[in-house]
Amino acid sequence: MAAVVIGVDPHKASHTAVAISAAEEPLGELRVRACAVQAERLLAWAAAWPQRTWAVEGAGGLGHLLAQQLLSAGERVLDVPPKLGARVRLLAAGDTNKNDPNDARSVAVAALRSAGVREVRPDDHAAVLKIWSKRYRDLGRSRTQVACRLHAVLCELTPGGVSRAITAPAAVRLLESITPAGAVEAARCELAAAFAEDLRGIDARIRETRKKLAVAVQAAGTSLTGLYGVGPVVAAVVIGDVRDVSRFPGRDHFAAYNGTAPIEVSSGPRKIYRLSRHGNRRLNHAIHMVAVTQIGHRHSEGHAYYDKKLAEGKTRKRPCAH
Numbered sequence: 001m002a003a004v005v006i007g008v009d010p011h012k013a014s015h016t017a018v019a020i021s022a023a024e025e026p027l028g029e030l031r032v033r034a035c036a037v038q039a040e041r042l043l044a045w046a047a048a049w050p051q052r053t054w055a056v057e058g059a060g061g062l063g064h065l066l067a068q069q070l071l072s073a074g075e076r077v078l079d080v081p082p083k084l085g086a087r088v089r090l091l092a093a094g095d096t097n098k099n100d101p102n103d104a105r106s107v108a109v110a111a112l113r114s115a116g117v118r119e120v121r122p123d124d125h126a127a128v129l130k131i132w133s134k135r136y137r138d139l140g141r142s143r144t145q146v147a148c149r150l151h152a153v154l155c156e157l158t159p160g161g162v163s164r165a166i167t168a169p170a171a172v173r174l175l176e177s178i179t180p181a182g183a184v185e186a187a188r189c190e191l192a193a194a195f196a197e198d199l200r201g202i203d204a205r206i207r208e209t210r211k212k213l214a215v216a217v218q219a220a221g222t223s224l225t226g227l228y229g230v231g232p233v234v235a236a237v238v239i240g241d242v243r244d245v246s247r248f249p250g251r252d253h254f255a256a257y258n259g260t261a262p263i264e265v266s267s268g269p270r271k272i273y274r275l276s277r278h279g280n281r282r283l284n285h286a287i288h289m290v291a292v293t294q295i296g297h298r299h300s301e302g303h304a305y306y307d308k309k310l311a312e313g314k315t316r317k318r319p320c321a322h
Contacts, residue, residue, distance in 0.1 A: 004049035007080070007108025008042075008056045009100050010034075010063035016100035017042055019049060020108045029101055039069035055080050055111030057103065059120045067120045077120040084110045084117070118247065128216050130240030136209045136233060137282075143202045150195035153188055168200040228300045229293030237286040259284040 004027060006019045013034055019027040027049070032041045046052055052075075059067035059079035067077050089098070089106040111117050147166045154161035154171065157178055162170055175193055180186035214232040217225065217239070224235040248254040255261035259279025266272050294302025310316065 003051040004053070005108045005112050006042075006046055006049075006052055006054050007085075007104040007106070007111065008054060008063065008066065009103035009107060010056060010058065010066055011100070012062065014100075015042070015063075015066060016104045017045070018101055018104040018108055019046065019052070020105060020112070022112070024109055024112065026105065029104075031100070038066060039073060042066075042070070043073055043075070052076075053078060053111070055107050055117070056120070057085050057107045058082055068123060071120055071122055078111045078117045079120050080107045080110050080114075080117055084114060088113070121243075124243070125216070125220055126239050126243040129213070129220065129236040132209060132213050132216055133233065133236040133240050136206065136213060136236075139202060139206045139209060143199065143206065146195055146198045146202060150192060150199060153192040153195065157185065157188055157192065166199075168196045168203065171196040171199070227290065228297070228302070229290040234286045234289060237282055241280055241283045257283070258287060260287060 003022055004019055005022075006017050009016045011034070014031055015034060015038060016029070016031045018029045021027055028045070030042065030045045032038050054067075054070050054075055054077045056063040056067045056070070056077055057080050058064075059077065067079065070077050085103060085106040088110045089102060150171055151161050151166050154166075154174060158174065162174060164170070171192065175189055175196070178185075178189060180189050210232065213236045217232045217235045220235075220239060222235055222239060224230050224238060225232070230238075245254065248257065252261065256276075257279055259276045259281065261276055261279075262273035263276050264272070265274050291302055294300035295306045297303060
């Protein structure tokens with residue numbers, strides 16, 4: 001670790017930086033406005049400490065742009081998870097004691113003490129996959145919201161609304177069969193038609209995004225899509241969030257990261273394990289979808305493993321529990 005660590009607490013409108021020595025003594029503090037010259041101002045201020053390392057809280061989120069700017073300037077930048085900085089602050093003060101300078105100092109201390117803090121790397125093709133997978137996920141959420149609102153209006157026009165998964169064409173056909181009895185029903189029909197049109201537009205954007213994902217995944221040259229149940233959407237989520245699997249020391253570390261490692265909750269001589277609720281939930285969901293797909297098809301390796309665990313006496317809900 002460098003002689004000086006500069007912790008940065010990034011925000012939308014400003015960034016606060018605090019420099020500490022290897023002995024965790026404060027050396028300086030600076031607050032800069034988030035603007036086109038934010039990195040230049042920070043670098044000019046930090047010139048007093050040539051042997052420095054930057055520690056940015058959430059370098060994959062709100063601090064992403066600043067971290068990449070510092071990286072492009074030839075600086076060494078570490079990505080400190082917000083939870084790690086909060087943990088340092090709690091241990092130091094006994095409470096959250098939250099303000100920007102304290103946050104920045106906690107980020108620097110976390111980087112100084114934690115050997116496992118990840119070093120920030122320049123954006124690569126994995127970032128492209130992460131961008132489009134997030135777009136696909138956001139569109140899916142928007143579709144669910146519009147579909148629920150559409151179904152709620154249809155339920156006020158006809159008993160039960162649409163019995164199956166709702167689609168724009170099905171909603172339009174139903175609306176065509178309804179003759180409004182008055183101004184209120186006419187308004188509801190008009191609103192439902194607007195929701196159906198929104199749904200049609202979202203469906204079109206989802207199809208376009210799937211095509212972009214397929215092209216991006218193919219350009220990545222990954223072998224993930226060779227696994228049964230892994231399509232462009234799942235592959236984009238995995239590559240976008242994992243980036244380089246070699247950064248994990250072993251399979252156990254990767255399982256802990258994606259939340260598939262079971263957690264022991266034993267008491268006395270009885271050994272009990274439960275599913276983890278920690279880890280990267282996007283990645284966990286992607287792995288879950290692959291597992292469910294394989295279990296549903298007898299010719300897959302996942303189904304053979306599932307049958308093996310059932311034969312060993314495991315339950316269908318927890319076939320892999322220890």
